[in-house]
Amino acid sequence: MLRPEYPIRTERLTLRPFAEDDYADLHLMTGDPEVVRYLYAEVHSPDETRAALQRRIGQTELTGEGQWLVLxxxxxxxGxxxxxxxxxxxxxxxxxxxxELGFTMSPAFQGRxxxxxxxEAMLRVGFEQFGLHRIYAACDTRNAPSWGLLTRLGMRREAHFVEDEIFKGEYGDQYIYAMLDREWTKRQTSST
Incomplete structure (x- = not known):
C-alpha cells in the first residue's frame, strides 16, 4: 500500500484528500467546458460532480496498479x-x-x-516516498500551458504521438513527458 502522510504542505498549498465540503469548488472545475477541454471527461452536471466527488474521496492511497491517488x-x-x-x-x-502525473486547475486560479x-510535491511523493523509478505525464499537444509546466518541472518530452487515439470525436495528438528518479535526485541536489 502506498499512502502519503496527510496533509502534504507546500509553500502556499495544502494537498489533502477530497471531502464532502469540496463540492462547490470541484463543480467549478468539472462543470467548466474550458477545464475539461483536454480531459477525457465531459462537462459534469451537478449530480455527476457529486458522484465524481464520492470517487475522489476514496482515492487516498494506492493498493494496486491502475489506481489513482487524487488530492x-x-x-x-x-484568506x-x-x-x-x-x-x-x-x-x-x-x-x-x-x-503517471496529472493536474487540473480551476480557471480563476490558473497562472499563479x-x-x-x-x-512538484506529487513528484516528491512518487520518487521519495513511493520509490518510483519513472513518472510520466501525457497531454494534448494543443494544451501549451500543460506541456509548458511539465517542461518547467524538468520533465523531458519523450514522445509525440500523432493521431494515436480518437479524443472527443476526432483524432488527437499527444505529448509524453517523463522524469527518472535519478533525474529528480540530481535536480533536487542542484537546487540546494
Whole structure:
C-alpha cells in the first residue's frame, strides 16, 4: 500500500484528500467546458460532480496498479480556504516502478504557480516516498500551458504521438513527458 502522510504542505498549498465540503469548488472545475477541454471527461452536471466527488474521496492511497491517488489543492487566496485544483498520481506499473502525473486547475486560479507547486510535491511523493523509478505525464499537444509546466518541472518530452487515439470525436495528438528518479535526485541536489 502506498499512502502519503496527510496533509502534504507546500509553500502556499495544502494537498489533502477530497471531502464532502469540496463540492462547490470541484463543480467549478468539472462543470467548466474550458477545464475539461483536454480531459477525457465531459462537462459534469451537478449530480455527476457529486458522484465524481464520492470517487475522489476514496482515492487516498494506492493498493494496486491502475489506481489513482487524487488530492485536492487547497489554498487561501483571499484568506478563505478554497480548492483551487487537483493533482493526481496513478500507479502505472509495480514491476517497472512507474507512475503517471496529472493536474487540473480551476480557471480563476490558473497562472499563479499553484499547479507547479502541487506537481512538484506529487513528484516528491512518487520518487521519495513511493520509490518510483519513472513518472510520466501525457497531454494534448494543443494544451501549451500543460506541456509548458511539465517542461518547467524538468520533465523531458519523450514522445509525440500523432493521431494515436480518437479524443472527443476526432483524432488527437499527444505529448509524453517523463522524469527518472535519478533525474529528480540530481535536480533536487542542484537546487540546494
Amino acid at each position: 485536492a489543492m487547497q489554498a487561501e487566496p483571499e 478563505e480556504p478554497r480548492v483551487v485544483g487537483q493533482v493526481v498520481l496513478r500507479w502505472a506499473s509495480a514491476v517497472h516502478r512507474q507512475g 504557480g499553484y499547479a507547479r507547486e502541487a506537481a
